[in-house]
Amino acid sequence: MDFLRATTWAEALRMKADRPDATPVQGGTDVMVEINLDKGRPKALLDLTPVAELTEWSVESGNIRIGAGVTYTRIIAELADRLPGLAQASRTVGSPQIRNRGTVAGNLGAASPAGDSHPPLLASGAIVEAESVDGTRMIPVGDFYTGVKRHALASHELIRAIHVPVKRGPQYFSKIGTRNAMVIAVCSFGIALNAEDRTVGTGIGSAAPTPRRAVEAEAFLAGNWPAGDLDPAVAKRFGELVAAAAAPIDDVRGSSGYRVHALAVMARRTLGWAWQELRNGGRS
């Protein structure tokens, strides 16, 4: 196994072009575990941690551009006001040690359907900035996941950053696990309301081969944008449509029936919280 260490972004892109078989390492919280458990031996590792520009975030035309090396801990500490959905999801990842190392880019690179950042990224309409020696591609996150643990990156591409729109309304994330922390989601759900456009974003985790939106539920809620109190019938229907968008399996963490049921409950509850915040004029 070769160990490549890039010190600049340009060098990283060149190395990846020369060695498309190299596995990038950011926080290593997925990569190192897989190696330790002997789930395949990468031909080469490409260490991105020395690349300083990856560890920065910036504001660009209403989006936060989060560098691939920004950790969950920093998202929680520095971006919770502007990206509340992503920050809530980040708080549920692993343990302090994992949050100090792990990144959203790594979560995307692993592309596990259970990854916690996916629902808020889907709900808020994030865009993945992929780059190679050939140039930059902007991939809407909904197009990024292509299968179980598969994604849309070409073999010579790397994730440079993730562009996440600054909140334009309440955002909530909910996750069910088999214990209270350090746990892979049985299923998860993210909602983002855009109070200006009266549009709705959703993201479902761990209940289909890939993270996915509940498109019909979004359209239904936008079409029934609640006036005044949240109509329980609307909330119920929203939950049903979210559940209907899922295609879960049975596994050791939970049955498919439970996942469908729980998604409907989480959709109703997060909608309730979001609606409450809207009515409170933006205070949760």
Add this chain to the structure above:
Amino acid sequence: MTTIQQPRILGAGVDRVDGPLKVTGQARYPNDVNLPGMAYAAVVRSTIPSGRITRMDTTAAEKSPGVLEVITHENADHLGEAPATFIKNPQPPLQDDAIRFYGQYIAVVVADTQQNATAAAGLIEVEYERHEAILDPHDPRAERIKDPWGEDTAWGDVRTALNRAPVMIDQTYTTSENTNNPLGLFTTLASWDGDTLTLHDSNQWPNMIQQVVAAMFGLPRDAVRVLTPFVGGGFGAGLRCWSHIPLAVMAARHVGRPVKLELTRPEMFTGLGHRTSSINWIRLGATRDGRLTAIEHESLTTLPLDGDEYEPCSSVSTWSYASPNVTARDQQVRLNIPWTNFMRAPGDAQGNFALESAIDELAWEVGLDPLEIRLLNYAEVDPKTGRPWSSNALRRCLEVGAQRFGWSNRNPEIGSMRDGHELVGYGVAGVSFFWYQQPCSAKVIVRGDGSAYVRSAVTDIGTGTYTIMAQLAAGLLGLEVDQVEMQLGDSSMPVGTAAGGSGLTAALGSAVHDACGRLIQKFVDLAGTDPFSPLANVPFEDVAVSEGRLFRKGDPTRGESLARILAVHGLTELSADGNSTPNSPDQLGMTPAGARGARFVEVRVDEDLGRVRVARIVTVNDGGRILNEKLARSQILGGTVGGVGMALFEDTVTDKDTGRIANATFGDYLIPVNADIPDVHVEFVGEPDAFNPIGVKGIGEIGLVGVAPAIANGIFHATGKRIRSLPITMDEVMD
């Protein structure tokens, strides 16, 4: 003088003496030890559950960098039979081509580094002839063993009593397989010096390892020395001589260098045994007002093809409640699985879940408060023999616990206590733990400066043996705790028993008590030979000890220090040996009672999601005399966490087709994390126990027992849903 005068029920909560060593990394666990010229071993495990090895190709492994040796059944040393100690030990590995379970050791690779050994181990090619595996306890082809220990028990006439009972509970309760998972990875570092062998080894019983290894390698016992000054937990996993130990010894002999074999976490799941699953059938007969007339408890647990296990689940039903008619029977079934083995509270943990769930069901059936029904059927005396208990404060546990918990605030109606979308439930369970003690010995030595040390070939598996034995000896010799050092973890010390069955404190403590008594006697005798001694004519019975001095009871001025007595007689030290064997119930006319306890739990169930949260736990225990309140509390706390794990998370999953343990990592085998553990209130009640001279009852295991049924009973109160299988999952609660 040696009987403890006015023993306080709660010993001082002295900080553990090994604490500073552990937090500064100076405590050397077996895997921390490195020897010059040491080589490293990696094991290869079978990937079928049943069959035969037809071909093994080790060429690539042998050529792999750094490899010194590859041992398979084709070139392994022929080893002698492993003797049974308290229970059977696995027969020596690599002696034939037979595969009995998935994960059985089939080769060991030795190399200059761990990495090279592990890499080469992955290069060995194996072909098998597969035989059909028996993996399901209900498989009719599986060998069943009835009354495996000759302990099936019956009195009265259960059949008739059940037929006549106005109220009957007839239910099946199941528990899953659990894995001990001590944090420290079990390690054996074997080093030969001619015909003598030294092992740095993770275990709970050095003399057992010594005996078994000596027999397998045809050595006199004295030629084997086992060192275990520290071990990173055990929970029962270190009570047998597992196969990696002879593998390391054999490997060291082959390469002529010390060899370290450290198991990986997945190997810990197959290599050290696990708690058996259990099926418990319980029938209770009762009067309409809730008085028990019959208890019938049968259990079925599992065994590997070639092992044994002492794990009676039904026996709790013979001592927990007063009933005129009782039957308790156990069966075991042999499967192609890794060894089942003791895990914290073996048998009792499962049997108590079944019994305490059934008693709860009976309470609901007859409309009694679950606490009341336990007091109503209280076993004032041993229900089997009618003899008095050596001590039993279960009633006090229940009463004190109820008060601390606020049981009287409970609204008996199901689902009546709600907080938002959470349903609140209160659950209770009683615990009557088994009693166990084995012979043990110790030596106590007083040095010229008046300080002392105690030696015994036992282990401190994190429970506090170092500390409490120093406290005990200090009290008996009239010294300060920091003047006494406990030395242990070396098989060449006076023969010690296992740190198991919650029996070490009574066994070792009684031996220390005996040794201290003999030692004081020696001092008194010595003083008696000195006409100038203030103790010259004082008989032994009239001597008391305090502040490093012997003196006449009631006249502290008339005495002499231990150091001075030694000096006067020109001695650098004086020692005495002590032994203990369990007393005889017949002679004492009493039944030795293990620890007793009560659990009160508040659970909160999300009514839409089935999520169970444990909101608070009150655990009150009778451990007789508690030598160190702080360490005892830690034992109960740790046990409680284990109990929450058993109730809600822990489940060793065996793949139905391959016999492979499918979740053998901490990523997949869930244990509780901090966020799962609420406030736990721990309290001790009771009196010094009358069965041993120091008045203790072991409390290393009881903390775990009763937590699971209290949670399940709380869930019933919250939701009306009776869960009869562990672990309790969200799916089941929602179902």
